[in-house]
Amino acid sequence: MQSVPSQEYGVLRGKVKSVDRSAQSAQQIAAFLGDAQLGEQFTKEGRPVAVTVELEKSSGTESGYAWSSADGPPFALTSMTLATGSIRLAGRRPVDWLLP
Structure with missing residues (x-):
């Protein structure tokens, strides 16, 4: 499994699509990822709580995704590539995301 160091390649860009309201067990995560x-x-x-993120695509990078750096890593990402990301909240407190 190849990793993607954020210090070297930056972080993936994307938008949060959903945040689960309950924490996930090791069994739930293993079932979703296919890896105990x-x-x-x-x-x-x-x-942890599962967060679904839709990654921004980019035809200008080798990976096919938008990165905080100009190019990102010089290889394609697979479903098991480890990557580091960060979440920036747009002017709202975290509690505002949880309460209707």
């Missing part, structure tokens, strides 16, 4: 080890790894420090 990742399910355990992602729950080591507690049960």
Whole structure:
């Protein structure tokens, strides 16, 4: 599995499409990703909440996605490529996203 260091290539650009209201168990994560080890790894420090992000596509990068750097990594991404991202909230408090 190839990783994508954010210090070297930047971060992927995208928009949050959904945020689950409940935390995920290691079994739920493993079922979604098809990898029990990742399910355990992602729950080591507690049960995370799933966030679905639609990545911006870009025909100008080798990966096919938009990055915070000009080019991103010089290879295509697969579904199991580890990548680091950050979320920027647009002028709203996190609690505003959870309450209707």
